Amino acid sequence: MTRPPRPLLFDMDGLLLDTERVIQAAFVEECARLGRAGNEVHDLFLGMVGTSGAEVSERVGRFLGMGVDMVAFSAAIEANFNRRTADGVAMRPTVAEVIPALAGAGHDMAVVTSTSGDRACRYLAQAGLLDHFRFVLGGDEVPAAKPDPAPYRMAAERLGCAPGEALAFEDSDTGTRAAVRAGCTTVQIPDLRPAGQPLPALGQHVSVNLAAGLALFDLPG
Known part of the structure; x- marks a missing residue:
């Protein structure tokens, strides 16, 4: 099957x-x-x-x-x-290609952000990404903020799955801790961070961009 x-x-x-x-x-x-x-x-x-x-x-x-x-x-x-950002919000490398591909392959997807829900939806809509996600869970919609696991647990529940069934993608140490603590398989794709600061050893996968992180799991599609 x-x-x-x-x-x-x-x-x-x-x-x-x-x-x-x-x-x-x-x-x-x-x-x-x-x-x-x-x-x-x-x-x-x-x-x-x-x-x-x-x-x-x-x-x-x-x-x-x-x-x-x-x-x-x-x-x-x-x-x-x-x-x-009056002319729009730029996307991170490979995002413009892989997010539509994932949606087209039937993946159930959501955004879990510390930004307020309304603002996050506005930015994602400006980038042309919003319609690919079932929902956006903003930082103003959760009982505890990252690194607490609550945001990822709530998002998994709304998708109708256990956190352990979900694959989570994060850039920051704070967000990575939240996803790992929730029980998600987690890929960290570092962006801005203090020079020389090592990544936390949380059992997460690490990748250089979203496409490479997805390829670890033979995704998209």
């Missing part, structure tokens, strides 16, 4: 979409407006990749100091990001 296509779960920022570099540029620029520049700004950003919005706000607030209006700073970051 032919085995049904495997359920697939994908992170978004830095995995499907090349948004992390844009956010980094916006963050560095807005920090410079407040007189904070140099390696410490870059190091702070890289250390926050993959974390929840609440944790980012807390860490940035401590970094910038008590006198900074974090609501205004967050709004400035978002406006800066929107200016930089």
Whole structure:
């Protein structure tokens, strides 16, 4: 009997979409407006990749100091990001080819992201990817953020499978921990990370891009 296509779960920022570099540029620029520049700004950003919005706000607030209006700073970051992506959001390497191929092969697919659901859907729609996924599970729709396994467990349940049946793809250490802890077979495809920082030894597979990661499992199709 032919085995049904495997359920697939994908992170978004830095995995499907090349948004992390844009956010980094916006963050560095807005920090410079407040007189904070140099390696410490870059190091702070890289250390926050993959974390929840609440944790980012807390860490940035401590970094910038008590006198900074974090609501205004967050709004400035978002406006800066929107200016930089006015013509669309770029995809990570091989994504434009493999995601439609996977959908065409019948794989049940979902996005599991720390970005809010509405915003994630908007970015994916701009990139022409949204319709390939059954749903998008945003960071504002889960009881606990990555690295907690809750987002991946919830996504697997919504797809009607056990986490162990699903194949998950992540770029960050935080997201990889979440997927592995949930019980998913996990492929980490690193994007932005601090120089010299080793990947965590979690039993995950590691690949250079999405197509190569899929090829480890004779996917797509």
